[in-house]
Amino acid sequence: MSAFPHRHLLGIHDLSPFDIRAVLDLAEDYARLNQSPEKHADALRGLTQINLFFENSTRTQASFEIAGKRLGADVMNMNVGTSSVRKGETLLDTAATLNAMRPDLLVVRHHHSGAVALLSEKVNCAVLNAGDGRHEHPTQALLDALTIRRHKGRIQKLTIAICGDIANSRVARSNMLCLGKMENRVRVIAPPTLLPAGIDRFGVEVFTEMEEGLRDCDVVMMLRIQTERLEGQAVPSTREYFHRYGLTEEKLALAKPDAIVMHPGPMNRGVEIEAGVADSARSVIREQVEMGVAVRMAAMDLLARNLRAERAA
Amino acid sequence: MSLTFVNARLIDPATGQDGPGALRVVDGVIADVAFGHAPLPGEGEVVDCEGKVLAPGIVDMRVFVGEPGARHRESYRSAGAAAAAGGVTTFVAQPDTNPPLDDPALVQFALARAREAAPVRVHAMGALTKGLRGVDMTEQRFLLDAGAIALTDADNAIESAKVMRAVMLYATSTGALIVHHPQEPTLARGTCATSGEFASRLGLPSVGPVAERVALARDLMLAQNTGARYHADIVTTATALDALARAKDLGVRATAGVSIHHLTLNEFDIADYRSFFKFDPPLRAENDRQAAVEAVAAGLIDVIVSSHQPWDEEAKRLPFEEAAPGAVGLETFLPACLRLVHGGAMTMAQLFRAASLRPSEILGLPSGRLARGAPADLVLFDPNAPFLLDRETLRSKSKNTPFDRQRMEGRVIGTWVAGARVFGGADAA
Numbered sequence: 001m002s003a004f005p006h007r008h009l010l011g012i013h014d015l016s017p018f019d020i021r022a023v024l025d026l027a028e029d030y031a032r033l034n035q036s037p038e039k040h041a042d043a044l045r046g047l048t049q050i051n052l053f054f055e056n057s058t059r060t061q062a063s064f065e066i067a068g069k070r071l072g073a074d075v076m077n078m079n080v081g082t083s084s085v086r087k088g089e090t091l092l093d094t095a096a097t098l099n100a101m102r103p104d105l106l107v108v109r110h111h112h113s114g115a116v117a118l119l120s121e122k123v124n125c126a127v128l129n130a131g132d133g134r135h136e137h138p139t140q141a142l143l144d145a146l147t148i149r150r151h152k153g154r155i156q157k158l159t160i161a162i163c164g165d166i167a168n169s170r171v172a173r174s175n176m177l178c179l180g181k182m183e184n185r186v187r188v189i190a191p192p193t194l195l196p197a198g199i200d201r202f203g204v205e206v207f208t209e210m211e212e213g214l215r216d217c218d219v220v221m222m223l224r225i226q227t228e229r230l231e232g233q234a235v236p237s238t239r240e241y242f243h244r245y246g247l248t249e250e251k252l253a254l255a256k257p258d259a260i261v262m263h264p265g266p267m268n269r270g271v272e273i274e275a276g277v278a279d280s281a282r283s284v285i286r287e288q289v290e291m292g293v294a295v296r297m298a299a300m301d302l303l304a305r306n307l308r309a310e311r312a313a
Numbered sequence: 314m315s316l317t318f319v320n321a322r323l324i325d326p327a328t329g330q331d332g333p334g335a336l337r338v339v340d341g342v343i344a345d346v347a348f349g350h351a352p353l354p355g356e357g358e359v360v361d362c363e364g365k366v367l368a369p370g371i372v373d374m375r376v377f378v379g380e381p382g383a384r385h386r387e388s389y390r391s392a393g394a395a396a397a398a399g400g401v402t403t404f405v406a407q408p409d410t411n412p413p414l415d416d417p418a419l420v421q422f423a424l425a426r427a428r429e430a431a432p433v434r435v436h437a438m439g440a441l442t443k444g445l446r447g448v449d450m451t452e453q454r455f456l457l458d459a460g461a462i463a464l465t466d467a468d469n470a471i472e473s474a475k476v477m478r479a480v481m482l483y484a485t486s487t488g489a490l491i492v493h494h495p496q497e498p499t500l501a502r503g504t505c506a507t508s509g510e511f512a513s514r515l516g517l518p519s520v521g522p523v524a525e526r527v528a529l530a531r532d533l534m535l536a537q538n539t540g541a542r543y544h545a546d547i548v549t550t551a552t553a554l555d556a557l558a559r560a561k562d563l564g565v566r567a568t569a570g571v572s573i574h575h576l577t578l579n580e581f582d583i584a585d586y587r588s589f590f591k592f593d594p595p596l597r598a599e600n601d602r603q604a605a606v607e608a609v610a611a612g613l614i615d616v617i618v619s620s621h622q623p624w625d626e627e628a629k630r631l632p633f634e635e636a637a638p639g640a641v642g643l644e645t646f647l648p649a650c651l652r653l654v655h656g657g658a659m660t661m662a663q664l665f666r667a668a669s670l671r672p673s674e675i676l677g678l679p680s681g682r683l684a685r686g687a688p689a690d691l692v693l694f695d696p697n698a699p700f701l702l703d704r705e706t707l708r709s710k711s712k713n714t715p716f717d718r719q720r721m722e723g724r725v726i727g728t729w730v731a732g733a734r735v736f737g738g739a740d741a742a
Contacts, residue, residue: 013514092630113516114586115632133634135516173516197519198510 002309004302008120008127011136012177020178024146024155027291027298031146034070034294043301044073047104051077052094053130054110059265059289060130060139064107067296073105091115092122099123104307105300108132113170126303128296134168140264141174143295145182147288148219151260156183161213161255163189163245164223164272165234167196171264172223176204189213191245193234194225210245217255221262222247222273230271238271247273252282260284315339315357316732321367321693323348326666327682336367338689341731346683362693365726368665369681370402370433370690371646372672374492374570375546375618377467377639380426381419382411387623387710389423392643393431395708397736399644400692400725401619403434403673403680408445409467415440415451417459424460432735433728434690436462436676438492441480447471450480453487462676465492465546468593468638472498474531481541490675491536492544495528495553496520496594505634507580507595515586517633522550522601525594529553533560536567544675545569548614549597551604558613568675570616571605573642573649578602578715588629588636589715592620595638610659615671617664619646623711641709648721651696655722661696689732698724 003022006014033041049068051061061077068075080094089097091110098106099122106127108116113133120127131137149155160179166172166188179186186204188195199206207213214220225241235241247261261273261283269275278285316338323334323346334348373396379386396404406423408414414423420439427435439461443449447469456464464484471477471493484491501524506512508519529545533556536543548557548569560567574592579599582590590596597605608614622639629636642649650668653659665681673681680690704717727737 090627090630091632110632112632112634114634117585118632133516133632134518167513170516173514196513197508197521198513201510202513 002306004306006303007306009138009299009303010117010120010127010129012138012141012174012181013136015181017181020142020145020182023142023295023298023302024149026301027142027146027294030297031291031294034290039070040072041070042072044068044071044105044304047073047304048102049073049075049105049107049300050098050103051075051107052080052098053078054080054115055131057109057130060109063289063292064130064296067293067300068105070293071297071301073300091119095119095122099125105303126307128299128303131170134170134173136174137170138174139292139296139299140171141178142299143288143292144175144221144262144264145178146291146295147262147284148260150291151284152218158218159185159187159216160219160221161187161189161217162221162223163210163213163247165194165225165229166190166199166223167194168226168229169223175221176202180204187213187217189245191235194229210251211254214251214254217259219260219262220247220252220255224264224266224268225272242271246271247277249274249277252277262288264288314732316360316689317357318360318362318367318693320364321362322364323683324366324368324661324665325683326369326662326670327684329662331660331662333364336683338732341689341733343683343685343687343689345685360693360727365693365695366661367691367693368661369669369683369687370692370728370730371400371668372676372678372681373401373404373619373621373643373646374616374672374676375572376404376406376621376643377409377623378406379623380410380423385710386625388430389427389435390430391708391710392621393427393433393435395641395643396431396433397728398708398725400647400694400728401433401643402690402692402728402730403436403678404643405462405676406435406437407467408438408440408465409469413440413445414438414461415443415445417452417455420456420459420461433730438463438465440464441466441491442471442476445469447473447476450476450483453483453489457487457489463490463492463544466494468494470494470496470498470501470528474535477532478535478539481535481539481543484541485539490542490544492546493532494547495525495532495545497524497528500524500527501594505591505595505638506583507597509580509598511580515583520595522552522597525550525553526556530556533557533565533567536560537563537565541566543567546618547572547575547594547620549575549594549605550601554604554608554613561613568615568671570618571609571614572618572620573646574620574640574715575602576606576609576617577649577652582715583633586633588631588633589640589713589717591633591636591638592640593638606653606658609667610663612666615667615675617650617667619643623709624713625711629713640713640715641707641711642714643709644707645702645714645716645721647694647725648723649716651723652721654696689729691729692725693727693737694723694725696723698722700724
């Protein structure tokens, strides 16, 4: 029995608390490796990793690329979002084309929910979801969990507030699932226009006033808000949003004195977070980026082990 | 020419009668109906129904046929064959073809193609606005003269209340029945699921029942204000049904339909983004589905439609948000609805009131009843015959049904249009 009994990593939804721990524990090792001068292992040697991004992303793609290279994989990036390949070719055509090149690991980001799972049914390799629509972004939730665990010494029985565009955020969904599975008290903070329908049934506490939601939190997780939603569609203006939901020193003072501040990036300083808070000693935002590489190394390593075992069988 | 059905279980939705009897057809018209076991004078051809159900053929008010413009999805020949096999003796083609049926010549073209190729009766609706764009009204008088049976913009809801009021007001002088898809477009645009916990967990852009309520309430007020005859093509939520009930009580000339899929499936059937379960409006919460079923049984919802929407494989093999909405339904109409009868939600007579009688009345057709003088448009079926649906066996050119691989009950034994057999018998599948 594998320590991580999954062919793909499509979402936190499919993982057990045990699976999550397995990823975090291995990622901890890779975090140490990444801080050493060598930074190389060979868990993915001989394997081909394709990063297939239908939606532009610099950070996540770079993180997966570095993770693959450090483990010895042959890494190729395909930006379908900007490529003319996109024109007229369907998702499944692209999947079939890539599958014929016999990749071992396929890292996929797509702008529509469920698209990565659909693609995973049509290929013979391990698929990692690097974000699908508003649905899931599992490696982000795992890297957040690892960052929290490193600072708090545990990833359970913590009070964690997620603040921002909950309705449209896959990061929020994966984090609600992951932190909930690990038995934390999860709060979401947003104006009603940025809360998804049925949020009262997600097993989280819902706040529309930031001050109330932040009280006594161990972790404050800020989300990026897309600018078009700040121009009257969901929120009247950037300045009113910052006034009510932007994280400032004063508001952060309501959380526990040792509370940490997180953000999946990219940040809009002065919109959802004050520059001083983002750069303060309590901010672990840069460490999240560092842990991102470690978590992706761990996730790909675990899936590759299963792939090799399957092929040997 | 005489044809006599004996040993039948007759269903007459006009009188609510459901019982054993015999029926005689002379020259394509029902000449005699005898409930009970009294034998009819036997001459000409005799069909022994062996106790199976003989009912007025289904009149399906909402069918997409791809002529002109999308014959690879469905032609009048394939739709006609599917209808005959499904016990549908009359169907009404929607005008959202390419080009749309917004011109009298196009309506005539579609009807001529149907006459050549379809073995069942076919009518067509004309467009309500030019190009289905919701801006300029079409030539109602010319469209009706060309044979359009009603006017609609099909799946396109008219956003402007001013345009809607104008087409309704003008229709009071042409007598046109105005059929509309009541989904408030500014709320519904870009969504593909019903809002709630399930859609939120899937991360699908969603819309609540309020979009249907807002659109229907506006339409009903405009119908009251203008006096037009109005039909809401698909109503699926309890909140919209409240508005409909109130309007009917006030005497507004309004009727409504619902699709077989909204009566038998709910939002959870989407499961893992299964695009064959994508509909417009989206599948609803279970309490709304039940409200719609009860409304059909009570007669508040007048009509059941297949909302037959054929799509090729390419249109469905896409991420859920990109996939085309809708499913084929002509051949699954009867077995889908029989689930409701078998489940005790409605009687056979109530089913055929919504499937045959009320659509005929709304469209001004003489069909839909087992009465002397009515056209002999009939379906003979075994309501209990079980089968496993295999979508590849469907006669439609497109195979997009959500009922694939599902256990169903109800097999059509024969279909007759004007007394002529169009399905079943020696060549039965």
